[in-house]
Amino acid sequence: MRVNQPAGKYYSTDYLRKLCDLWDFRGSGITNMHGSTGDIILLGTTTKQLEEIFWTLTHDMDQDLGGSGSNLRTPSDCLGQSRCEYACYDTSSLVYFLTNEYQDELH
Numbered sequence: 521m522r523v524n525q526p527a528g529k530y531y532s533t534d535y536l537r538k539l540c541d542l543w544d545f546r547g548s549g550i551t552n553m554h555g556s557t558g559d560i561i562l563l564g565t566t567t568k569q570l571e572e573i574f575w576t577l578t579h580d581m582d583q584d585l586g587g588s589g590s591n592l593r594t595p596s597d598c599l600g601q602s603r604c605e606y607a608c609y610d611t612s613s614l615v616y617f618l619t620n621e622y623q624d625e626l627h
Contacts, residue, residue: 521570522559523577524584524619525596529554538581546573595619 523539539560543549548564565573577583595618598604600611 521562521565521573523562525554525560529596530599530602535581542573542576542581546576595622 526535540549540551543551543562546565546569547562550563552561552563554560562573595615597611597615600609601607602612
């Protein structure tokens, strides 16, 4: 399963703990953080668990599900203005806009 990474790849320890607890409970416990697609990859579960995982991610963790297949890779951004004094624009806002614009068009 692909899960969209947060802007700038900033994670709270609480979020990571919840994600790992969910995957230990509903999946294999094996993850690939920011693999070739840029998404968080959660490896190994059963079909029976999918709806429960989707519900927990989207409703309890307020997480977008990632991935649009090979049509469009998940947009990713640098830390931008949050960590770079030379940033010329808000990269997080741009990536948020691009994600909504192009993934909505695909779906």
